[in-house]
Amino acid sequence: MIRVAAPRAVLLGVAALLAAAFATPVAAQTxxxxxxxxxxxxxxxxxxxxxxxxGLDRxxxxxxxxxGEDGYERxxxxxxxxxxxxxxxxxxPRALPLENRRWWAEKPTLDGKPLDPAVLRTLGEWRTLRPGFSRLPANLAASFQPEGEGLGSAENPLEPEIGDLRITWRELVLPPLGGKIVLRDGVWRLAEDPDAPRVNTPPSVSAQPQHAQRVWPFFGGGLVVVIAVMVAARRRRHRHGK
Structure with a gap:
């Protein structure tokens, strides 16, 4: 009586191929x-x-x-x-002695990856900064004094004069970013690009995922091979058993 080992070997091989085909790839960090x-x-x-x-805003x-409506006003x-x-x-006065200025973080990161500046500009929220002025240069300390949430040049803040200055600062904070950004090409970017054109494509109920479309033809072919081998093995055992 001849022992046929081919069906078992083929089954194991096909099973391995199917497992590899259906294996879920490691998802990128989202x-x-x-x-x-x-x-x-x-x-x-x-x-x-x-x-x-x-960010820092002055x-x-x-x-x-x-x-104004009633004439000149301060x-x-x-x-x-x-x-x-x-x-x-x-x-x-003919000019502002100081400029309004804004600075941004130069190299922001998240999980060790760069954070696109567009994330800061789009999602960032400005809030009042109440700084200490221990490092205020001596020449400016002679002209400004703490006033409200910043500095002022008026000798009497309750009675400022034309040309007096008032300076305040804000800082940029980020809200929770989950669901708002994605990692693309090694950089954290906005999940939705505000400049990208929007195309509304209704989802198809019968449409299969691309991965499934690639796998099912292979699966069908593998199944046919398994059935053919099993039928051939049964016929051989039937002939040799007579």
């Missing part, structure tokens, strides 16, 4: 595991105000004249008000 890191502190080079968040306001304003058409008694 959710952050740690907290984002802004990197080096951001410092206002003029006033030495610093933050360890993802806002400069000057006390100026403007024309206001705090973050840009120069052109007074070229005003009378001489209501002239504003």
């Amino acid at each position: 959710e952050p595991e740690d907290f984002p890191d802004p990197g080096a502190p951001i410092v206002d080079p003029d006033f030495k105000v610093a933050t360890r968040e993802f 806002r400069v306001e000057m006390y100026q004249w403007r024309i 206001v705090w304003h973050g840009a120069l008000i052109d007074s070229s058409g005003f009378d001489a008694a209501h002239a504003n």
Whole structure:
């Protein structure tokens, strides 16, 4: 009587191939595991105000004249008000002595991977920074004093004069980023690109995943081979058993 080992070997081989075909590949990281890191502190080079968040914003306001509904009035304003058409008694300074400026974290990372600057600009939230002024340079300390949430140049903050300045700072913080960013090409980017065109394609109920479409033809072919081998083995055993 001849022993046929081929069916068992073929079955094992086909099973191994099918297992490899259906094996789920290791998924790329889609959710952050740690907290984002802004990197080096951001410092206002003029006033030495610093933050360890993802952005620093300096806002400069000057006390100026403007024309309102009831005539000339004094206001705090973050840009120069052109007074070229005003009378001489209501002239504003010709320029802001200090600029409004904004700085961004240069090398922010998340889980050791770079964080796209677009994430900071799109998802970041500005909040008031109340700094200490222990590092304020001596020349500026002579002109400014703590006022409210920042610094002011008025000798009497309750009675500022035209040309006085008021300076405040904000820092940029990031909200939880889960579901809002993805790791693409080694960089954390926005999950939805605001500049990308949107195409609404309704999902097809009968559509199969691409992976399944590739695997099923192989699976069908492997099954046919298994059945053919089993039938042949039974016929051989039947002939030799007679």
